[in-house]
Amino acid sequence: MKIAPYNFTALHDEQYRREYLSRVEEILKNNSFIEGPYNESFEKEFANAHGVSHCLLVANGTDALEISLKVLGVQPGDLVGVPGITFYATAEAVLNIGAKPVLIDIDEATGLMCLNSLKEVHQNHPLKAIIPVHIYGLPVSMEGINSFCSSEKIAVIEDAAQAHGALYPYNKKPVGHGNNLTTFSFYPTKNLSAHGDAGCILTNDDELARKIIIERNHGRTDEQALGRNSRCDHMQAAALHLKLKNVDKYNQRRKELAKRYHQNLKELSISLIPDEYLELSSWHLYPVQLETSEKRVELAHFLKERGIGSMPFYEKSLQQEPPLAHFPGQYEKANAMAGKRLCLPLHPFLSDEEVDEVSAVVKEFLNL
Numbered sequence: 001m002k003i004a005p006y007n008f009t010a011l012h013d014e015q016y017r018r019e020y021l022s023r024v025e026e027i028l029k030n031n032s033f034i035e036g037p038y039n040e041s042f043e044k045e046f047a048n049a050h051g052v053s054h055c056l057l058v059a060n061g062t063d064a065l066e067i068s069l070k071v072l073g074v075q076p077g078d079l080v081g082v083p084g085i086t087f088y089a090t091a092e093a094v095l096n097i098g099a100k101p102v103l104i105d106i107d108e109a110t111g112l113m114c115l116n117s118l119k120e121v122h123q124n125h126p127l128k129a130i131i132p133v134h135i136y137g138l139p140v141s142m143e144g145i146n147s148f149c150s151s152e153k154i155a156v157i158e159d160a161a162q163a164h165g166a167l168y169p170y171n172k173k174p175v176g177h178g179n180n181l182t183t184f185s186f187y188p189t190k191n192l193s194a195h196g197d198a199g200c201i202l203t204n205d206d207e208l209a210r211k212i213i214i215e216r217n218h219g220r221t222d223e224q225a226l227g228r229n230s231r232c233d234h235m236q237a238a239a240l241h242l243k244l245k246n247v248d249k250y251n252q253r254r255k256e257l258a259k260r261y262h263q264n265l266k267e268l269s270i271s272l273i274p275d276e277y278l279e280l281s282s283w284h285l286y287p288v289q290l291e292t293s294e295k296r297v298e299l300a301h302f303l304k305e306r307g308i309g310s311m312p313f314y315e316k317s318l319q320q321e322p323p324l325a326h327f328p329g330q331y332e333k334a335n336a337m338a339g340k341r342l343c344l345p346l347h348p349f350l351s352d353e354e355v356d357e358v359s360a361v362v363k364e365f366l367n368l
């Protein structure tokens with residue numbers, strides 16, 4: 001049996017294709033290529049689903065981060081805290097606006113930004129902003145981070161590229177609810193996905209929303225500001241709007257499957273995400289952690305021989321990426337975790353039996 005990490009054929013099934021293609025017909029008939037009615041409907045519904053006043057679609061998740069940094073007033077040379085374990089784009093956005101990343105260490109059990117490390121790093125490297133990342137779909141507990149940052153006047157942008165539908169541990173509200181800017185990516189592999197690139201920013205702040213609208217469309221306004229092109233095209237918005245109605249159902253199925261893995265694997269000599277995240281994560285990915293990175297490579301190979309795909313996220317910490325190696329901060333725990341995690345197949349179209357089979361192969365490997 002072949003088990004792949006994604007199943008786009010099932011995601012874009014007959015019914016979906018029929019509905020999407022009729023939207024494409026309509027868009028071609030109306031010549032409404034950019035920022036059309038589906039952009040507006042999606043923005044309204046996605047904002048409502050998160051209980052915030054604005055959702056602004058942009059061209060991709062990295063632009064969403066860059067634009068957020070810019071509208072918050074982060075200037076070239078400013079210091080921006082990023083967690084040691086994340087997808088590279090989080091730090092790339094900081095570098096692209098000319099600001100300087102500072103590494104914040106992670107919590108060993110989750111891989112999420114650690115509040116104590118944030119406090120220590122800020123003492124020596126005064127931060128203008130931070131970007132906590134809800135990596136793998138695991139929600140960062142924002143309560144402590146928010147209160148520290150508001151007393152220290154540090155701007156907060158939440159990178160929720162992997163966390164559509166994840167719930168904050170302290171109030172069980174969806175990630176993106178609240179007063180921070182929160183960015184999403186709709187890259188094709190994410191929990192909510194376009195057929196190409198797209199992203200968005202959530203905010204409760206009318207003035208920031210106005211600035212984002214100006215920035216994403218060449219700075220066009222009476223003031224003639226300088227912006228960029230980061231519009232989301234209408235075909236992507238039409239897909240996102242159509243897929244929005246299934247995202248909760250699919251996330252629910254991801255959760256069931258994650259619980260099944262957890263049940264199957266919990267007695268084995270392998271580290272899992274702590275139990276309390278079972279109900280809270282969006283389960284974008286299902287990471288397990290091996291004792292060494294050599295073991296992780298061996299397990300990936302063992303799975304592959306049985307036709308099972310897996311993903312080594314994240315093989316390197318940010319500090320181990322050459323363009324970031326010389327930036328300051330704390331990264332001991334991030335470096336210790338890097339390379340040890342392997343993400344097992346997890347998507348809403350896996351069967352219970354497939355999860356059991358992957359689990360059995362992992363068990364066999366560990367008992368060798």
Ligand SMILES: *Cc1c(COP(=O)(O)O)cnc(C)c1O
Pocket residue numbers: 060061062063086087089090133135159161162185186187197198199
């Ligand atoms: C996917 C991703 C991004 C970047 O999104 P793009 O749409 O590819 O630009 C940023 N941060 C994280 C954590 C991601 O997973």
